[in-house]
Amino acid sequence: MAVIETNALSKRYSGGIRGTPTLAVDGVSLTVEPGQVFGFLGPNGSGKTTTIGMLLGIITPTSGSFRLFGNEGPREVLAARQRIGATLEYPNFYPYLTCRQNLELVARVKGRTAEDVDRVLDIVGLTQRQKTRFKACSLGMKQRLAIGATLFGDPELIVLDEPANGLDPAGQREIRDVIRSLGDQGKTIFLSSHILHDVERMCTHVGIIEKGRLIRQGSVAELTDTRAQASLKSDADDNTLAAAVRDFPGAAGAEVRDVDVLADVPEAALSELNRFLMERGIALSHMSMERQSLESVFMRLTDESEGFGEVA
Amino acid sequence: MSHEHSYPALGPKIWAVLLRNEWFKARHRLAFVVTLGMYVFINTMTHGQSAYDALQREDREFGLPDAWSAMFGGDSILLLIFASIAIIMLTSSEFTWRTSRQNVIDGVGKMQWFWGKVILLVLVGIVFLASKLVVGVAAAMIGTDFSAGEQIFPLSAFAASGALLIAYLNAGGLALLVSLSARAAGPAMALWFFWITMGEQLLPAILGRIAPSLQPAFAYLPFAATQQVLGFALFDERRREQIIAGAAEAGQAAPDFADPMLWTAVNAGWAILFLTVAYLIFRKRDL
Numbered sequence: 001m002a003v004i005e006t007n008a009l010s011k012r013y014s015g016g017i018r019g020t021p022t023l024a025v026d027g028v029s030l031t032v033e034p035g036q037v038f039g040f041l042g043p044n045g046s047g048k049t050t051t052i053g054m055l056l057g058i059i060t061p062t063s064g065s066f067r068l069f070g071n072e073g074p075r076e077v078l079a080a081r082q083r084i085g086a087t088l089e090y091p092n093f094y095p096y097l098t099c100r101q102n103l104e105l106v107a108r109v110k111g112r113t114a115e116d117v118d119r120v121l122d123i124v125g126l127t128q129r130q131k132t133r134f135k136a137c138s139l140g141m142k143q144r145l146a147i148g149a150t151l152f153g154d155p156e157l158i159v160l161d162e163p164a165n166g167l168d169p170a171g172q173r174e175i176r177d178v179i180r181s182l183g184d185q186g187k188t189i190f191l192s193s194h195i196l197h198d199v200e201r202m203c204t205h206v207g208i209i210e211k212g213r214l215i216r217q218g219s220v221a222e223l224t225d226t227r228a229q230a231s232l233k234s235d236a237d238d239n240t241l242a243a244a245v246r247d248f249p250g251a252a253g254a255e256v257r258d259v260d261v262l263a264d265v266p267e268a269a270l271s272e273l274n275r276f277l278m279e280r281g282i283a284l285s286h287m288s289m290e291r292q293s294l295e296s297v298f299m300r301l302t303d304e305s306e307g308f309g310e311v312a
Numbered sequence: 313m314s315h316e317h318s319y320p321a322l323g324p325k326i327w328a329v330l331l332r333n334e335w336f337k338a339r340h341r342l343a344f345v346v347t348l349g350m351y352v353f354i355n356t357m358t359h360g361q362s363a364y365d366a367l368q369r370e371d372r373e374f375g376l377p378d379a380w381s382a383m384f385g386g387d388s389i390l391l392l393i394f395a396s397i398a399i400i401m402l403t404s405s406e407f408t409w410r411t412s413r414q415n416v417i418d419g420v421g422k423m424q425w426f427w428g429k430v431i432l433l434v435l436v437g438i439v440f441l442a443s444k445l446v447v448g449v450a451a452a453m454i455g456t457d458f459s460a461g462e463q464i465f466p467l468s469a470f471a472a473s474g475a476l477l478i479a480y481l482n483a484g485g486l487a488l489l490v491s492l493s494a495r496a497a498g499p500a501m502a503l504w505f506f507w508i509t510m511g512e513q514l515l516p517a518i519l520g521r522i523a524p525s526l527q528p529a530f531a532y533l534p535f536a537a538t539q540q541v542l543g544f545a546l547f548d549e550r551r552r553e554q555i556i557a558g559a560a561e562a563g564q565a566a567p568d569f570a571d572p573m574l575w576t577a578v579n580a581g582w583a584i585l586f587l588t589v590a591y592l593i594f595r596k597r598d599l
Contacts, residue, residue: 092414
């Protein structure tokens with residue numbers, strides 16, 4: 001049984017009186033299985049938070065449906081949500097209450113005790129700062145508090161939306177360690193992040209969403225393997241080599257770089273490509289596979305050419 | 313393993329959790345404490361002054377049961393205003409801080425969250441009313457003649473308290489409605505004050521000149537209706553007789569007394585209408 005299963009989930013915002021209607025999420029069908037650490041990726045405004053918001057009950061879908069732990073009806077979904085710990089976008093707590101008081105409010109809602117509050121404070125390393133008001137906390141503390149609040153009741157699914165947003169490298173590493181340790185405990189984690197090398201290191205699976213549509217879903221290994229590229233050098237001019245590669249039926253493209261040509265060819269077709277080039281009088285002096293990073297796969301799929309900092 | 317039994321949101325226990333959490337949030341909120349404190353201060357000054365005067369001057373009296381008239385007089389309108397302001401501050405900031413959506417993410421059902429605010433509405437009214445009664449009764453105790461054999465806490469005082477609470481639910485219901493609609497304290501406060509000043513004062517004055525026949529209908533407007541139940545004499549026959557006798561002694565006609573049942577029902581009607589509209593708006597909108 002899938003932990004999350006969406007079926008053609010869509011959300012259209014009317015845009016108000018003068019605004020333009022926006023299709024924020026367009027027929028998203030994704031599946032998250034138990035034990036997966038699922039990275040949900042997409043550029044800013046691609047529909048990630050809206051999708052998560054629908055799963056968490058704060059946004060009503062325009063059409064489509066979803067199941068949480070196999071449950072679909074309103075009461076069943078409310079029950080299923082009790083098995084989820086989640087935080088959306090920024091840590092949202094009462095600024096005038098202390099860390100502990102904020103967690104106490106959450107604990108009551110989840111039917112937990114003061115001992116659970118102590119345990120959670122300990123897990124996220126806030127025991128010493130439990131009496132600090134939320135408004136006086138650093139961003140790192142706020143993020144840790146948010147993750148702490150998701151841990152009440154030992155949830156089976158943890159949903160984290162941009163958990164490392166705005167953190168310095170040390171803070172990002174802290175959050176990464178917490179998430180990794182949760183993943184190691186076998187929890188299903190659904191995570192959206194714009195730090196793609198973190199996602200690549202932490203996640204087992206990813207879904208990529210752009211302009212509201214899910215354009216790719218699969219395991220990280222599968223995605224980076226299928227997009228492996230070959231670095232080629234030859235006795236011919238690089239432009240001639242690239243043009244010849246582009247003529248190869250199995251090639252998705254070729255790019256001239258400073259010292260070589262990068263051929264977008266599946267690993268299984270490399271021998272065939274070598275023969276193909278030999279027939280055209282081009283002898284390769286170097287051929288090696290370059291596994292694409294999740295970042296390059298993501299950039300290619302979303303057609304983004306700008307800096308990564310803009311991608312979220 | 314069934315998770316249903318251990319989670320408050322799935323059973324009646326959620327109401328106790330909502331009550332506890334709403335009160336916890338309110339009593340730790342400086343804005344609420346200051347608003348309540350100011351209200352208590354004003355009441356203390358008003359009733360304290362009456363008690364002091366009664367002690368100092370022989371021609372003044374301030375003791376129960378007569379002091380109920382002072383407690384449920386026209387200045388009870390302050391309760392409606394202060395408590396409604398508290399509701400706006402406590403509710404609209406949940407949207408500014410996005411804690412409303414986090415509460416739902418944490419497991420409170422979306423409509424349970426709404427009912428939590430209705431619980432808060434009632435709770436704030438009870439707290440303000442209780443503070444008013446405690447201060448008023450404490451001040452009046454000083455001048456009360458316990459040997460007179462009069463009923464110090466007549467049933468009419470409870471009836472007047474109930475009517476005042478319902479009148480507050482009318483004004484506070486409107487405050488909750490604008491808070492859930494505007495989702496920010498400033499605009500919500502502006503809308504609420506705009507309605508009780510412009511909407512119910514200026515506009516009826518203009519329309520009343522154009523069409524005088526409409527004048528009686530303006531008394532049924534929400535905030536105008538709250539003022540129809542302010543007055544202890546409406547609920548207390550003894551006090552009514554005193555007023556009628558006083559008028560006769562002065563050679564004046566006996567005043568008309570509003571029907572407290574009718575006006576309490578009007579206030580209850582407005583409160584239900586405001587809460588129903590708030591419910592429908594909240595249900596439709598995303599958090």
